[in-house]
Amino acid sequence: MSVFKHRLGHPPEVVRSWRTRARAALRAGAHSPFYVFAANPLVQRLADFEGLPQHCPWRWWLSAKTQPLPALWRWWRSRGGIEVVSEFEFRGAVAAGYGADQILVNGPAKQRWLPAFDLPNGRVNFDSPREMAALLTQARQQRWRVGLRVRTPGEVDAEHPEWSNQFGFEPDEIAPALRQLARQGLVAETVHFHLRTNLPDAQILESALNSVVVLCRQTGWAPRYLDVGGGLPPAHTADHGGNRFDRRFSRAAYARALNRAARALPSVEEVWLEHGRSVSAGAGVLVVQVLDVKERQGRRLLICDGGRTLNALVSVWEEHELLVLEPRRGRRVPTAVHGPTCMAFDCLGRRLLPASVRPGDHLLWFEAGAYHLPWETRFSHGLAEVWWDDESGLQRVRAAETFERFASAWEDPGPKAERKR
Numbered sequence: 001m002s003v004f005k006h007r008l009g010h011p012p013e014v015v016r017s018w019r020t021r022a023r024a025a026l027r028a029g030a031h032s033p034f035y036v037f038a039a040n041p042l043v044q045r046l047a048d049f050e051g052l053p054q055h056c057p058w059r060w061w062l063s064a065k066t067q068p069l070p071a072l073w074r075w076w077r078s079r080g081g082i083e084v085v086s087e088f089e090f091r092g093a094v095a096a097g098y099g100a101d102q103i104l105v106n107g108p109a110k111q112r113w114l115p116a117f118d119l120p121n122g123r124v125n126f127d128s129p130r131e132m133a134a135l136l137t138q139a140r141q142q143r144w145r146v147g148l149r150v151r152t153p154g155e156v157d158a159e160h161p162e163w164s165n166q167f168g169f170e171p172d173e174i175a176p177a178l179r180q181l182a183r184q185g186l187v188a189e190t191v192h193f194h195l196r197t198n199l200p201d202a203q204i205l206e207s208a209l210n211s212v213v214v215l216c217r218q219t220g221w222a223p224r225y226l227d228v229g230g231g232l233p234p235a236h237t238a239d240h241g242g243n244r245f246d247r248r249f250s251r252a253a254y255a256r257a258l259n260r261a262a263r264a265l266p267s268v269e270e271v272w273l274e275h276g277r278s279v280s281a282g283a284g285v286l287v288v289q290v291l292d293v294k295e296r297q298g299r300r301l302l303i304c305d306g307g308r309t310l311n312a313l314v315s316v317w318e319e320h321e322l323l324v325l326e327p328r329r330g331r332r333v334p335t336a337v338h339g340p341t342c343m344a345f346d347c348l349g350r351r352l353l354p355a356s357v358r359p360g361d362h363l364l365w366f367e368a369g370a371y372h373l374p375w376e377t378r379f380s381h382g383l384a385e386v387w388w389d390d391e392s393g394l395q396r397v398r399a400a401e402t403f404e405r406f407a408s409a410w411e412d413p414g415p416k417a418e419r420k421r
């Protein structure tokens with residue numbers, strides 16, 4: 001990775017707002033590394049979709065896995081439902097006050113955990129024939145509103161395209177599944193698919209939608225809901241070559257594709273969206289502090305208290321804005337920003353930063369509101385502090401993990417002799 005010099009295009013007021021939040025958190029006693037997440041940028045991202053023509057109403061489901069932050073989940077509750085894919089997420093959604101009607105249960109192999117819960121009128125998208133068979137009695141008894149996830153033809157492993165991905169029903173498994181549901185008095189209300197993350201353009205979605213329309217016609221399936229998952233690329237992020245992930249993505253083309261599919265399937269009453277990254281990435285920053293500076297071959301290496309390994313695994317494939325919080329001016333020099341772990345891999349980015357950056361300074365890593373919390377690690381250190389800013393103000397919602405908390409999670413099996421007794 002050479003020095004990344006591309007602009008990621010944040011408006012100055014957005015940069016200012018994050019600086020203000022980070023400073024306010026520090027004044028209120030924040031200890032780095034810490035994340036600051038905020039509601040307002042999320043509202044603005046959603047507003048980007050307002051005004052797009054909708055053939056039928058669009059319903060937004062918050063993707064829980066993207067940002068497992070209870071404060072956000074509670075804040076979102078009055079605005080829409082939540083999409084969960086695991087027992088932890090499901091229980092988190094219930095704890096955050098969501099009712100059965102507001103929780104959409106997705107994900108593979110749910111037969112492992114879902115039977116333990118009473119979910120009258122629950123919304124569940126089945127992921128495979130085996131999973132569906134295992135949950136069928138529960139679905140009937142608890143009157144679930146069910147859907148089927150379909151694997152559309154383009155859903156393959158990005159690195160090994162000769163392998164399909166592991167999700168959903170194959171198209172030829174749909175007709176038997178619909179018959180099996182009918183025998184239980186159930187109908188599949190929802191046709192669901194999720195392509196992948198960072199979709200480069202709307203055409204990919206359009207061809208998936210076309211295949212779904214064909215499948216529904218062939219099988220006589222008349223779904224009420226068309227659930228197209230997430231996958232839109234977030235703004236202000238790029239690959240290591242400087243190509244912004246959203247450079248070819250047109251929201252207007254996206255809306256056209258959704259509307260065309262909804263028109264082609266007259267039974268569809270609502271289009272469901274489960275966007276994660278595109279709405280929540282911009283709603284957070286990571287703040288790290290410089291602990292040490294090394295000068296080598298005319299380059300500067302900053303050693304910080306947080307970084308890729310602990311807090312920003314997405315930096316493996318994404319470049320995000322990286323700015324100094326303190327007012328440092330002057331000559332800018334090639335600078336690598338390292339985290340504190342003993343891995344050469346622990347490099348958040350390589351940028352031109354002022355040569356005056358010094359120990360004690362703070363750096364802001366932008367677009368940290370998606371897939372940062374889920375991919376935090378405890379590599380030699382504990383989990384970071386988390387701050388949340390909404391209409392009630394900025395507050396700390398998670399303390400940094402202490403050694404005592406970390407240690408208390410472990411069971412002590414005791415000496416061998418005692419264990420035998």
Ligand SMILES: Cc1ncc(COP(=O)(O)O)c(C=O)c1O
Binds near residue numbers: 107196197231278
């Ligand atoms: C079923 C489903 N819906 C929604 C999402 C959110 O995707 P993204 O964050 O790319 O919008 C995912 C992500 O993996 C998913 O698997």
